Amino acid sequence: MIIFGRLLTIDLRLSLVAVLFVGAVMPTMAFQSGQPTITRHESGISLAYQGMATAVDQELALDVITDRIIHVVARPLGSTVRPSASLVIVDSLHRTVGPWQLEETAEHVLLKTTALTAQVTKATGVVTFLDKQGQPLLAERQRDATTFAEAAYDGDAFYRVRQHFTVSDGEGLYGLGQHQNGVMNYRGRQVTLLQYNTMIGVPFLLSTNQYGILWHNYSITKAGDIRPLLPLSAFRLYSKEGQPGWLTATYRDKDHPGTVWASRPESDIAYLYLDDQSRFPDSVDLARSQVTYEGELESPYSGLHRLHFNYSGYVKVWIDGQLQEDRWRESWNAGSFEIPLDMQAGERHAIRLEWLPDGGQSYLGIQWQRPIPASDQALFSFDSEAGAGVDYYFVAGDDMDAVIGGYRHLTGRAPIMPRWAFGYWQSRERYKTQQELEEVAREFRRRRIPIDNLVQDWSYWPEHDWGSHTFDSARFPDPEGMIKRLHGQHFRLMISVWPKINEASSVYPHFRDNGWLYMRNIYDGRRDWIGKGYTSTFYDPFNAGARQGFWTLLDKQLYQKGVDAWWMDASEPDIHSNLNIDERKSVMQPAIGSSARYYNAFPLENARGIYEGQRHTDPENRVFILTRSFFAGQQRYAAAAWSGDISARWHDMKDQIAAGVNFSMSGTPYWTMDAGGFLVERRFHQPNADDLEAWRELNARWYQYGAFLPLFRAHGQFPYREPFHIAPDGHPAYSSMRYYIELRYRLLPYTYSLAGNTYLHHDTMLRGLAMDFPRDTRALDINDQFLFGPSLLVSPVTQPGATSRPLYLPQGAGWYDFYSGEYHRGGQMLEAAAPYERLPLFAKAGSMVPIGPAVQYTDEKPADEITLWVYGGADATFTLYEDEGTNYNYEQGKFSTITFTYYDSTKTLHIGSRKGTFEGMLARRKFHVVYVHPDAPQGVATTFRITKTATYTGKEERIILSK
Template identity: 85%
Template sequence: MPYDGQVYLWPDNQCSNPLPLLPFMITFRRLFTIGFHSLFVVCLLLGPIVPTLASQGEGPAISRRESGVTITYQGMATAVDHELALDVITDRIIHVVARPLGNTVQPSHSLMVVDSLRRTAGPWQLEETGDQVLLKTPVLTAQVAKATGAVTFLDKQGQPLLAEHPRDARTFTADAYDGDAFYRVRQHFTISDNEGLYGLGQHQNGVMNYRGRQVTLLQYNTMIGVPFLLSTNNYGLLWHNYSITKAGDIRPLLPLSAFRLYSKEGQPGWLTATYRDKDHPESVWLSRPESEIAYLYLDDQSRLPDSIDLVRSQVTYEGALESPYSGLHRLHINYSGYLKVWIDGQLQEDRWRESWNAGSFEVPLAMEAGKRYAIRMEWLPDGGQSYFGVQWQRPLSNSDQTRFSFDSEAGDGVDYYFIAGEDMDEVIGGYRHLTGRAPIMPRWAFGYWQSRERYKTQQELEDVAREFRRRRIPIDNMVQDWSYWPEHDWGSHAFDSTRFPDPEGMIKRLHDQHYRLMISVWPKINEESSVYPLFRDNGWLYMRNIYDGRRDWIGKGYTSTFYDPFNAGARQGFWNLLNEKLYQKGVDAWWMDASEPDIHSNINIEERKSVMQPAIGSSARYYNAFPLLNAKGIYEGQRHTDPNNRVFILTRSFFAGQQRYAAAAWSGDISSRWHDMKDQIAAGVNFSMSGAPYWTMDAGGFLVEKRFHQPNAADLEEWRELNARWYQYGAFLPLFRAHGQFPYREPFNIAPEGHPAYNSMRYSIELRYRLLPYIYSLAGSTHLHHYTMLRGLAMDFPRDARALGINDQFLFGPSLLVSPVTERGATSRALYLPEGTGWYDFYSGTYHRGGQTLEASAPYERMPVFAKAGSIVPLGPAVQYTDEKPADEITLWVYGGADATFTLYEDEGTNYNYETGKYSTITFAYHEGTKELHIGSRQGTFPGMLARRKFHVVYVQPDQPHGIDTASRITKTITYSGKEERIMLNKTNK
C-alpha cells in the first residue's frame, strides 16, 4: 500500500514498537516516484516520534494512539467501511468503538461511565502479524482480524474468551427519532460451549443463566435493564448504550400465527376462543377463531370483542400447535388476571397478576416438526382492562448455540468495554472502576424495614411504630408510601395537613424511638399541583402527556407528567423541592417510585418514548437512563446540602452506574403469589451480578388477590404461610423490607402471637439483627473491594456445571447457601450442595458432602440455610435496632473442613468519614491443617470504636455439629483489645 504522506508521532515513552524498524529513515511519497508497500518508522533523537504500523497490500490503515489503536477499513471486499478504535483503560479493560466512515451522527453523552475514569494501564504493546493486529496488556490481548475488523479477546495464556462476529451491512442501520440522527446498532459475539452468562439487570422469567435466551433491556415496572454481561469464563461486557436493547438470542419473537394452528374441532388456521360468564361457565357469550393473541397494551384493548364485559369473563383458548421446526421452543407469555396453560393435558403454569400490571413467563416446549401439540389456556381477565399475549422463539440452530448478541435501537456505533478478571468478583470490580464505586449504605439500612401501601395518616404510622417497640420486634425503618399529599397536589411533596398535621413532630418522635423514615418521592407532577407552574415555566417537564390529556387513577383523575432529570436545572429544582418539603423536616431516606419513568401505565413502548423528551437528546437514544439521572440529582443534592450524612435511595428502576449514587433497587409491583416469590430469586441474583450490589423486594409481594382481603380459613392460612416463607427469604438479602397492598403487612397484623407464621417472621427479623456484623462487613467489602453480597452459585463454583443454571438458590456472602421455600405446604425441598466443599446445616450443624442434591428439611418456621465448610460467620448480640449498643460480644462460628478467612469491618455507620480512612478491620483466619484460629491485629481506627470486646468461638466440625438452633458449646472466649491472638481450636476452653 503506497505511503499516504503523513508522519505519525509516537507518544512519550512508547518507542518500543516490536515491529522491525529501519533507524533514521522517514519515507515520503513526494520524494519518490514509486510507492512503498511498507512504511518504516523510527524514534528520532529529537524526541519521541510515532508512526503507524505497516499496512500490507490492500489492508486497513492502522494508527497507534497514546491510549490505543485506530484501524480504518475502507473499500475492502472483506469488511464494511468503518473505523475501529481500541483503547486500553486498565490492564484488564479495553474499550472498543466501531463507527461507520463518514459518520455524521453526534456522539452520545456519556452517562454510565464516571467522568473521572482513570486509565491505569501499565505498559502495553501493539504488534502486527500477516493477518492480525494485536493489542496486548500483561493479562489481556485484543486480536483484530485485518481482513474484517473482528476483535477476539484472549486471556494471558492465549485462550479465547470472547470473539466478535465480523461487522456487516446490518451492524449499522441509519435511523432517526425526534430530530435525532443515529444508528440502530447490532453486534454478534461467539461464546464458548460451556460458559454461563449472567447479569443484564432484573427480569421476571425465572431464568438464571441467559445462555440461549432473549433478554430485553428496558425499564418497566418489575423489569430493570442493565447492559452488563458477566461470564463464568471471568470476563464481562459493558454495552455502552442507553437505548432499548435486545440481548442474547435477538431473533424476533414470532407471533402465535407462525405456528400452524388448529381449532378445538381440528380445523386448520386458528385456535378456538370461547368467552363465557365466569360465574356461570356454562353460559357461552361468544366463540370465535383467533390466530393472534396480542392484547399487550391499552391500544390493543379495542381488538377484544366489543360485546364482552371482560370483568365478568372467562376466556378459553383451545386447539393445537404444530411447528415447522424440531427442537426446544419457548412460549413467551404476557398476562394479567388469572391464567392457566396446559400442553397435551399437562398443567404448565397457574398464575395471577393484578389487571393493570401485566407479568410474563416462559414455557419451554420440546416439539417435533409436523406434530400437533394440544394447548388449552384459561384466562380470567380480573379487570376492565387486562392484558394477554403469546409469542414464541423457534429452536436455536447449532451455530446459534454459541452466539450472543446485542441489538440496540439507537447509538452512534458499536461501543462496549471488555473486562477480564481472575474471577467474577474482579470482573465486577472492573465494571465499578468504569461506572463508580458503591458507597456504604448507612448501618441502619441493614436493619428491618416496615412498609405498607399505605399509612394514610400520621396516627396510623406512629401507632405501628409504637407497636413494634411494645412487642420488642427489632426494627430500624418505617416507610411512608405515596399520597401523603393533598389529592390534587401530586408533585408538591407537601404533607396533607388534615391527615399529617405535624410531620416534623411525627419524624422527631420516630427518631426518639430510634427509627429512620423513608418517604416516597415520585418524579411525577400533576397539572393541578402547586409546583406545576414553576416546573413548566422553567422547561423542566415532559409536556407531551399533558397535551395528550391522559389522566391518572387518583380521585377524579388528573393530567400529569414527569420532570426531566436529564436537565441539570430540573434536577436541582427537584432536589430543592425535596429539601424544603421533606429533608429539612428530618426525612432520612428516599423512595423513588415509578422511576422508569412510568409516565402512564400500559401504553405501548412507542408511546412511552413519545411522552419523554430528554434535554440532551431523543428518548430513543436515552430511554433507559432516566433512573440514573433521577438518582444523581437526589444523591448530589443531599451530599451538597448535608455533606456527611449518608444518602439512601430505593428506586424501582436502575441503570448502569447507579450504584455510585447510593441507590438500591427493589423488584417493583410483583404479586403475592408463590410463583412470583420464586421468580424473585433469579431476578435479584442476576441484578446483583450486573454489578449493582443492593437489591430487595416487597417481602410478601405487592399485589394481592381479592380472596385474601376477607379470606376464608384456608386462604387465611395460605396468606400467613406465604408471608412467613417470604420473610425467611427476605432476611438473607442485602436489604430486608416488607411491603404491599392490603391486608396490612406488619407481622402482628398477618398472624397472632404464638402462630407459626408470627413465630417465623419474628425469628427471621431477630436472626437478621444477629447477622449484622456479617452483613455490614460484606457492605464494607462491597465498597472497598467491589464485593457482591447476593451471589449466584456460579460466582463461587464456576466449574460446577450443575450449579450454573440453578434459579432458586443463592449465596449470601461467602459462607451461607440460602434455599427459599416457594411451594405451599412444603416441609422439605430439594436443593443442590455445590461440589468441592462440604456444607453444614446452619440450624443444627449437621454436615453434608458437596456435589449432591439433598432433600432438605424445611419445617414451617425455617427455610434451608447451609454454611460452607471453611467459613467464619460472626454473629452479634440480640438488639432491637442497629445502634442500640456496640457489638461488644461477637460469636465467631468457625466451620472446619477447609481454610477460612473473614474480615470484620466497622465504622461510625451514618457518615462519610470512612471515605477518608476512618474505619477499622479485623481479619480472622482459620487453618484447617493446624486447627488454629488467627485473629489479626486491628487495622485502622474511627471515633467511638470499641477498645475491648469479647469474641466467643464456636468450632463446628463434621463430628462436632453445632447450629444456631442447638445448645452450642463455646470452644474459646477471647478478650480482644486490638492485638493479634492465636487460638488452638482442638483444645477445650478453660
C-alpha cells in the first residue's frame, strides 16, 4: 500500500532480522550438543548452527509477515558483511500476522500459521514449505560450502550467494521478468536476471503449485538451471573437411561471394561485446562480409542439449541439413534465441551458420548447455553475484492471483493508470519538428481514427544539449502552444526523458558539481553516435539529491509546459551500448553502494524519482511512466514497461508473447511493446511491391495482437508508423488496424475494470494460460497464446501468409468464437480461421465482456449504454469498475463498482447494487444484455439479438435470460 504517494527505502523488518542474528529476545527453545540453538521471537524464529557435521555454520531466520508470507534469511555464522539496503519491500507494509505456533519434534522445528507451515530440519537447516493440509509446496536443498562465496567489488565486501530449491513433478514456473527466447515455462531452463535492452530481470518466480518466491537480491542473478553455459569449444568440433578441433570460418565479400577475404579455423564464436570486435580478421570489412561457419559438433553427453545464440545482422542456422532459425537484428542491438538438440555421446551433427553482419560492428556468439543430470532435474536455483546472504520471501496463495497479491503486499500496489492510458498510443522514431507532430494529430482526427496519446521521442533538444530536456527552438518554436493545442484536440503527450547527460550539455556542470553523475564514462572518453559524437554519462538515481534534481529539471522544462507522461528510455542503465557486463558495472558508481550489489535496481530508483516528484508537485494528477527496464516493486511507481528495441520481424513478434506474459506473471501488470517492431530492415525503406505488402501484413498482424495488451502502442524506426502511412484507406491492412483500434475503445469498460481490479484485488490483466488452467498440463508450455483478463483468449497470428492457425482451447471451460459465437469444447487443438483482417479470439464459457459505445477518445462521453455479453455454460461474475479517471481520489475510496453474477443453472443474471460513489458518476444508464450459449451462437460480427435491456439506477436487479 502506498501512503500519500511517498515511499521510504528502509525495510523496517531488517531491524528484526538483525535482532534474530545477534541474540535472543526470548528464551531459547532448545539447545543440545549437535543441535542448533533455536530462539523464538515476536514474529519468527532463528536457528544458529555451529560446528555441526550435518550443516554449514550459519544463522537462519524465519520471519512471519502474514499467514501466507514467510521471510527467510540465511547468513554465514558471525558474518560482518553489511545487509543490503532494502529498496523493494515497502515501508508501509502492515503485518497481518495472526496467531502462529512453534512446534518441535526430534527432527524438525515447525513454524505454523493458519495457512502455511515452514518446517526446518534440525540437522541441516533445510526449510520445507507445506500447505495447510501438510502437503509439500517447495523445499530448499541443503546449503553447503558453495552457498556463500566471499567476494568484493569497489571496496564492498559481500558473498556470491546460491540457493537450490526442489520443485515437484509437472510444476510450471513463470515470471522472472521479460526475456526474448520465446520460453513460457522456465522449468529446466536458465534465465539471466539482468537489465539489458530487450531484457528485464525481476526476481519473482510464480508456480502453478500456488506459491511464489521473491528472491530479495539486487545483483545480476542466474535463475533456474544455473550451471555455467559452455563455450562452443566444449564440443568436439570438426572442420568442413573433417579435421578435428574447429569449425571452418569463411569470410566473403557479400556483393561478390566468389571473393574470399579470409578462411580460418575458429573453435569459439564469442563476438558478444565491443571489445570482441578486434578479434575478427584484420583483412575483413565486416560491414561488407558474408560469413559462413561449417563443420560438425560432437558431444560427450547424451540427452537434450540447448544451443544459445546471440546475434545481430542476418543469421541462418542449419543442423543436419535442416534450417532451424532465420533471424535478423540491426547490427548494434543483438538478440538471442535457443535451439534444442537431442544428441548422443560420440555422434556427430552437421552445423552450418550463415551470417550477414549488416554493419561495421556486429555481434555473434554461441554457447551451449549440456543435458540436465537426473539428480538435478527437480532443481530450480538462484545464483546472485552479490548479497549479504540467502534472502527470499516465500508467498503462498489459493491461486496464482493470490500469490501475486502477496508479492504486491510486499512490494506495493500497482496504482491505476489514468483512463486515457488505455486508449491508443501513436509514436514513431521520431517526430523531428513541432509541425510533424501536429500534422499527425490533425490527420488522426480528420480520419476519425480513435486515439488518445501522442509520443515525442528523443532528440527534441539541441544536438549538443542531451540532458537539458530543452526543446530546440528552431524545430519546436512554441512547445507550450503545441501542447495546449494537442490538449484542445483531446490528445495527451508523452515525452522521452533519458537519464543521460552530455558533457557539453548546459546542465552538466550543475549535476557534476553536486556529485550527481557517474563520472567514469566521462573520464574514459567514450563518445555516442550523435553528430560529431559527444561524451556523456548518466545521473545517479540512488542519490536522493540527484533524484530531486532530475525531477526539478523535468518539472521546469517539461511538466510545467503541460507534458502528461514520461518515457524513460535506456533505464537499464545503458550508459554505453554493447559494453561487456564488467565494463557496464565499472561505469556505474551508485551512492548507495557498489554496482555489483545494486546493478539491477537502477530502473526502480529512476522511476521512483519521477513518481515521487510529480506526486509532490501535483498530487491530483495521475503519474504515467513508460520505462525500458524494470525491477521488483516498480509497479508501485505507476510504471509500465515496454520490451525494448525489438526488430520488425515475425520471429520477434512471436517472442514478445512469452516475454510479455512472463513479465506480467512477475507481478508487474502494465506491459506493452513497439507494435510493428522498432528496428527495420533496409528493404522496407524503399520497398518493392512484394516487400511493401509484406510490411503491411506484418503491421496488420502486430496491431491485432497489440490491441489486447494492457497498453496499446505503435512505435518504430522509419517507415512512418501511423496506420495511414502503412497502408491506404480501403487496404485490408488499414481496415484491420482501424478495426482493432476501434474495438480497443469499445472494450474500454472491460479493460478499465481490469485495471481497477488490479489495484483493488491484485488481479492480472495479461495472463498465461497456466494462471486460469494450472492443472491442464498441455497449457503450461504454450508460448503463443494468452488470456486478456478472465474472459478473452487471444491467439496472435505470427506467420506470414497464414489464413488460419492451430491453437489450444484449455481444458475445463468451453469457448465461443468472439466474432461468430460458435461454441467449441475445451481441451482440444483447433485449426482456427485467421483471415488477413482478424486474429482468432475466443470468449470463455462462464464469463462476461462489457462493451461500450464507439468513441474517438476515452473521455469523449460516459458509457451510459453498455452491451454486456454473457457467455453461458458455467457460472460467471464480473465487476465493472469506474472512477474519475485522472486523479488519485480512488485511493480515498471515491470509485464505484457494479458486480454482475450469472447463474448458469437458472440462466439468471444478477446485477448487484452499486457500491461507492465519485464525482461525475452516472446516476442512470442502460445495460443491453446479449446472452450467448451453444444453442444460440451470437458474436460481435453477427447480427446479434439483445436478450434484455435493463435501465439501471444503482439498485440490484435480476434478469431471466432463458427459460
